[in-house]
Amino acid sequence: MKRRAVVFALLLASCGGANVDAVTGPVARVGAVFVPDAGGLGIEGSSERIDFGRSPGGVLGALDRELGPGKPLPLDDCPGDIAYQVAFGDLVLTFTDERFVGWRGPSGTAGLVCGKFA
Template sequence: MRAGAAALVLLLAGCVAAPPQDRVSTLFLPDAGGLAVSGSPLRVDFGRAPDGVIAPLSRELGPPRAVPLTGCPQGIERQLAWGDLVLTFTREQFVGWRQAGAAAGQICA
């Protein structure tokens, strides 16, 4: 019986869907100052500490994927992507985004 229950749990765990990629553009709206939060006065502005940006996006959109630092200006230490939204960070702050040919702040080429 325990083996059957374990198999059922594993089967159900495999049925959890990843967040739809179009949620990036409907929940977090990139603009000149960072990211607006759809339907809310809250924002994720440039200058915020990386943990204050990565945690809420990951909570809503799932874990990000790391993007190589190729073509990044000096000081950029991390690039993370949720779908086609790519955010850039220095050690201390969120400094830029790019998505679908648009961009703001400091980004990598």
């Protein structure tokens, strides 16, 4: 019985499969392009959005996945409600403990933001 199972597994493994010759190397990853606006972040070429009020975990998870890990910044010159701010390049997002509340970058600011960019 064991031999029959092994023969069946080998037979099954030899059937079909992907065309290995068609794979030439790793596929370059194309991340989303986030467009800051008055209501949060739009996603270029999509109707999807990351609006103010979303949970920090969801917002940071999406940006980390698409842009790489953000850089936590100090809370200097921040209103008391701000719990943390994170930079993704020149785009800085601000959060309370429970919500995404603002951004600042080269194109301006929206929502609740901190002072100096670090």
